[in-house]
Amino acid sequence: MTTVFRPYSASDALRSDRSAGDRLRHRQKIREALKENIAEIVAEESILTRGSDRIVKVPIRGIKEYRFVYGDGSPRVASSGQGEVKKGQVIGQDEQEGEGTGRGPGGDRPGVDYYETDVTIDELVDLLFEDLQLPDMERKHLREIEVDHGTKRLGYRRSGIRVHLDKKRTLKSKIRRRVATGSAGPVEELPSASLQDPAAGAEKPRFPFHKEDLRYRRRVPDVRPESNAVVICIMDTSGSMDVMKKYLARSFFFLLYQFVRTRYQTTELVFVAHHTQAREVDEEEFFSKGESGGTMISSGYRKALEIIQDRYHPSLWNIYAFHCSDGENFSSDNTEACNAAQDLCDVCNLFGYGEIKSEAEYFGATSMRKVFERLKADNFHAVVIDDREDVWPSLKAVLSKERVDPQKEGTG
């Protein structure tokens, strides 16, 4: 029998990260898993309008390696350690998680691996929009405005006002001029001589500043193109919108907001709640307060138009309006609603209408989608949202309809 010792070598250790490739692939798989139920994850959190750097903890079920295993019901053996156990004693809780798999002693039973991943909302949104083929959309021209940010420095010039005088550069150019004229001795003697002995300095010929030496900092107006967007969330808060419907609406608004936010420097949110009358409300009220009564959709649209007129002029703002309703409108209001929707389409980049219906209600109920079929606008899109899984596909469908402002497109 012989024995060999191979000593530790730090440089080998650095080079030998052999599992790197497999770890990468594993992470990719986790990312895929995250992506699969991302709309659900996002919808779970009440993260609408919150800061984008906020970190959310997302539990991801580990990528399982399935094989045939025994279930939980069968007896197992363990050692009691130091303590005593008695028949019938309860020694712990079966860790029931997910599909009801317990983690028993030993590796032969299905354990549940939960990875809790920290992701910022930005990362989530990146994942979300990965399959939207964003590059294609980014080529579209966005409404931009030039915003004056005051002035900024840009180089130097020979004339200007006193406060912009750059003394160092002025002195340098004076020295340069003197050397060029050859009227003085070695440059470095000058200051010391004049310091030690003013009388000696006086003997030399004076070499005063000339107007040519003066250098001024140049300032130019700083104008940057900025893009602003506003997302107008309009929701029907009539009695027929229950908690689940509001929840779906909320998921939808959240995703829309996140999408818009990725493309504009400032994005604002406006909430309009309506039943027969419309009001602008804050976020909390928008989602939490239920109201009762009938529905006049046109009131919400008129309110939105009003807000746009007052605060978000279409020449300065990219407007995304989205309306969630269950489609139960007073039929007398339909024509008016349609006209208002047409007006909204004219000023918005995108106007979407989401009809939230449970399947049972879908047949026989009145639907605004039929009414809106009359609309003549290619930036309008109506979708039906039945449950949570529909939210993401609907949003994708809506976004594909985004229209670019025709006047600006030419100049872009």
Add this chain to the structure above:
Amino acid sequence: MERIYETSDLEAWDEKIRVKVEEFGLTCYDQEFELCDHTQMLGAMAYHGMPAHYPHWSYGKAFERQSTLYNHGAAGLPYEMVINASPSLAYLMSKNSLCLQILTIAHVYAHNDFFRNNATFKFTQADNVIPAFKARADRVRDYMEDPSIGMSKVEPVLDAAHALSMQCSRNPAIRKLSQDEQKQRALAAAQPPADEYSKIHKRPDYIEPDLSKVPLEPDEDILLFIRDHQPRLSDWERDLLTIVHQEAQYFIPQMETKIMNEGWATFWHREIMNSLDLPQDIYLEFLVRHNQVVQPIAGDINPYHVGLKVWDDIKRRYDEPTDDEIARDGKPVMTGNEAMFALRETDRDSSFLRRFLTEDLCGELGLFEFQSQDGALVVTETPDEGEWKTIRETLLRSVGTASMPVIKVEDADYDQNGTLLLAHEHDGRNLHPGYAEHSLAHVHRLWGRPVALKTESAGETQVWCYDDNGFRDAS
């Protein structure tokens, strides 16, 4: 105070240990020690210690998991990792104290001896292990790099093969009958039994055996069966199935002897350390470490603890049997040492525990049986109440491959439509339905035709199917 040491110190200690190893009669393969840091150790663990191994994301997952546990302090790293090969290869953590290194080296030699001498390892072809793993890794990498195959095709096949890798014959010493032998056996079984009174008895009807059935007898090696009977597989897919099967076969002996092997190594490291005449500080540290290793884990089974106790008891039983034992078993015919060396050659965990886990040991080890009832873990048997045999039987069913269900290929043309029928040999334990569903999906991916699994739940036969439309409970 921490001692500072060089590799040469380890070599010097190794000299002394090897003298003891030979004195005690351990016979080892050549040994190689590789000093490594914790990242390398984690890497080695992820790939079961193999210097070369084919890539698969599950090893990345194993690494992440281990390193997360380690970084959070939930799990320490093993002091050593040793693989069954000739020469045997062991990793030592370079940051460990001198005492731990000496302890580990002694421990490794005992494992090495076990690998070399235990019958379960006879078929692992120890002198070819590392090259064989390397060759398999190269083949898999070739397929992954082949532009007409690629990672995206290799990975699902590996995923599916991994799901089935443990559905294979667990004891290579039991020879698989050839096709002809199976035929002979079927014909013989169809013959009417010999009957002295055939003259007066009605001649039994001869039932002709169905020799066209595939397989004739239920086949345990699901991967190999699919490889040989699924005509649409490409050569590289067949090769992947073979590779995964061969690896599983290599690791099964280690699963089958976990408790024995760890107990054996712990027993001998203790003997060696005690005989080494260690400096006091090292000896004290050794006592602490040793006790940590053999500490019972409440609510779990520590193989070091159980293994060592059983080995100790065997030695005592042969060297100093109690009067009761002599009255029951007769006078021992060999010394404790002889008995131990004989057992380390012939036994595996299941036989070892069945024969040597006595009632007294059961009590001493504090073993008890528990079961999940309505979400709570409830103690169902304790040795005090005289049910130690139940506890032993339950333990036996959770060691090694006994903890995994036995599923065999029953019919490759079930319902005459090419359905692959698998049958689970139900022994009172139910399959986990969720896992079974996903595993069936993997079988279906490989088989390419519908698959069905016969099992039992709550006393009723269940048939679970998986076809192109997904999972279906057909019972």
